[in-house]
Amino acid sequence: MASPPKAPADDPIDARLVRRLADILTETGLSEIEVEHAGLKIRVAKTLTAAPMQMMHAAPMAAPAPVAVAPGVAATDAPARASGDEVKSPMVGSVYLQPEPGAPSFVSIGDTVEAGQTLMIIEAMKTMNPIPAPKAGRIVAILVEDGQPVEFGEPLAVIG
Structure with a gap:
């Protein structure tokens, strides 16, 4: 050049x-x-934007993956209707349930957590952001999968 x-x-x-x-x-x-x-x-x-895709035939949508629910919560309860407070994503990014690959998860369904305890992390712009428990309680449901992209305000977990 x-x-x-x-x-x-x-x-x-x-x-x-x-x-x-x-x-x-x-x-x-x-x-x-x-x-x-x-x-x-x-x-x-330059900012990359996704162009709308033209679909010839709509493929059938896959059923959503089952979400683990703590013992004592009926299987017919939808995860969003699990009794308790939803922990929502404060940002857009990728959620990780453990501090590093191969490590144990921060929390599991049925665990008792304290206010401020890290539940998971969200990677946004190459920065790992801990997501703390807003209150003490028991993890009733985890509504995301490891590595899943999440949006602002998307429910991540339910604390009962």
Whole structure:
């Protein structure tokens, strides 16, 4: 690749260089690129959006995976209707039920927890965020699976 063009002395950022970097993103399919030259650092990034998919034939939807329910809670109770308070996700990310792969889960159904005790973690932007119990009680249901992506406000667990 040729060396980046020089910027005019009065303008520290060369718009032609930024445009060329944007072109490189498009040509290579990268989502961001950063260059540093002579003390000037330029980072160009693009936001990726998912295009709507056109479906020819709708495939039958799979039944939702069964959610484990603590003893004493009827199997006919839907997880969202389990008696107790829902712990909701404070952010978008991926939920993990244990501190690291292969380690025991933070909590299991039927465990008694204290207020502030870590129930699970949510990875958001490469940061692991502990999700604390909002109150003391017993874990009645865990409504997510390990590694599952979660949305803001999505129920994660129920404490009775």
